[in-house]
Amino acid sequence: MSNPVAVSAVETPDRAELVKRAEGLRDLLWEDAVDCERERRVPERVVSSMTEAGLLRLMTPRRLGGHGTDMRTLLEVATALGRGCCSAAWIAGVLNAGNFVASLFPPAAGDEVWGENPDARCALVLGLPAQNVERADGGVVVSGEWAYVSGCLHAQWVSALIAVPTAEDRPDIQFALMPADAVTIKDTWHFAGMRGTGSNTVVADRLFVPSHRLVPYVPILNGETDGVVDADLPYRNSLTGLFAIGLIGALIGGAEAALGYVRDKGPTRPVAGSTYRDQTQSPTFQLDLADATSKIDTAKLIALRIADTVDEYARAGRNIDLTVRARNRLESAQVGRLCREAVDTLLTAHGSSAFNEANPLQRLWRDINVGSRHAGFGMGIPEQVYGRALVGQDPRDISFIV
Template sequence: MLVDTRNDVTETPPGRVPGHAELVARAAGLRADLWADAAESERTRRLTGRVVSGITEAGLTRLMTPRRLGGYQTSIRTLLDVTAELGRGCCSAGWVTGVLNAGNFVVSLFPETAQDEVWGTNPDARTALVLGMPARGVTETDGGVLVTGRWAYASGCRHADWIGVLIAVGGGSGGPVVHFALMRMDEVSVEDTWHFAGMRGTGSDTVVADRVFVPRHRLLPYLPVLNGETDGVVDPSHHYRNSLTGLFSIGLIGSLVGGAEEAFRYVQEKAPTRPAAGSTYANQAESPTLQLDLAAAATKVDSARMLAMGITDRIDRFAAAGENPDLVTRARARMDSTQTGQLCREAVDLLLTAYGSSAFNEANPLQRIWRDVNVGSRHAGFGMGIPQQVYGRALVGGDPREISLLV
């Protein structure tokens, strides 16, 4: 029986940081609401107010926020396990929570002035993040820049207070330098462009800026963040050492792992009461074919979870040592994230085939999970064969950044 633990957050004494197990339990306690609201989130193409409030009140958007400003500054493993639990209730909710925490992680690397702006009066402030092509409609002005641009696929922008986007600043002999620009959501507009077959509840619409002023303290060079080399951290204990790509992908694949795990649970639970059509078996559970499909799907789901855990454990290990991972390790993180998504997709495909054609009835939650995992696992960071090229280049001693900066 699922127990709603959201009220726990109001009872947390000021200054106490909940541990890994408590945060994961809070996420698990929200699954019933997420499951109940998933169809509505899909219909409206954004999370319901109840879901957003529940996630926020449980403190699950504070995972990467500095402790000095009321955040929890958790391990990357906690980010994975929390988003996976949420993904079991609703893949879109897990995905959005991962993105908003990744956005908050990036804000935590900005100068203290920017951090105080974001969280000084609201430790639950949420930051969406877009790693798309940098906007070039940038004019330098006194104290900052004026930004004009469009950024598609802005997951969670409907539920964010701030958004971090990429812009190109300057144009000297070395060419423009890509920066993160941090803007308030009330400074930009959102175009309704997210009409996709899956992950519909993520509200990944297009953010538009028209000559928005961004002060210098809300600009952060992009490449040092990718390489884990930023000096913008104020709190010396906040020393994650990893590529942003590794952290960002964890926020995405957690929801895929959770979705695949829930699809497995659903099919396994229903098997004893479902007929094995066209056979003499009393139910699906008695069919050797169903048993073989469950075994294959379980292996894929477990392998996906283990690959994802491996990424987080390596990132956390480097963080504890205060070191940056080498390029092979970073390239492997992108490759393992890609493989995680593929295994989840393959497992869910198997499970829907095993369940039968009624899995594709619009009233059946399996078809929603199937669409969500199929779309999510084809995110640009996982596709086009680029992660394989990146990892292969690193394995032969080359620089994978010659193929993609997302390493």
């Protein structure tokens, strides 16, 4: 096993450098987006390029070769990647969040994950915990299934929730860190958009998980990581807030890509049934462009406030209170909605050819419509959660995703 001290001596790139690297991959991701969708997985050369650029170790501890970046960096990197491919940006966000969770396990687990490979990737799923769990000497034996595990096709490890039995007959919910080669993947991700995320179902069948690869869920959920997080990780947050940042970055990047495409094509496209020379001469096109641009700009501002809020609390060494956490969840949902509405407007402005299968706009439209309806964003729950907090009640009575 490699020496973690030697690895940590490598200079860590700053935010500007990491974002520049992400921006440099835009053309590659854009070129491979069609294959990504057709194969329902991010192409290996894209994953390799993101890995070689260090963009999948943003949340990996520095002592083990990672960057230990802040949330603003994660957001800006995911946004830059999303301008090339929403699916690639989405899995980058999830895998970085998964690495964050893996960094909270006992040091022996961190050494096991990254000691020989600082680019090791950990998928993460926050679905219902597996109930078929037995205590065993030195750990537990787990059987269960977890759906919607984005990035599982490109991960070396998977973190999922399990319900560990206790003498009090109240299960102890914990994260279990499992090697990807010890679980199986069921091909269940057949969706209209975000096809390349490979968000399939992971299955464990009587898998032994040692104690050093178990960690309580509630403290991580609440950001109560004192004495757990490595000193070089400059953040603390409720898990769900961190998890959303990479996802909304992918949506913003996709919306920006759609905006750029429509603007670039406007001067060469006619306005059917009119005497306008091209779309840019039409007041309706101009109004649609202004509306979409304003919504994307607003989404970016909201997303930056979420990320900066997390970073500000981290620098102050304080846990984020429930009201702010609930606000962050609602605002994450608002970012998704604004991106979705902006892209809807852009496709209308471009015209019906936007829905031609050869046109990248229809792929962006489907990706953002699916991604913005992630369980963390949809069905009116974020509004209920924040409203409950604003009247002094516990939002966790409605949803644990706070």
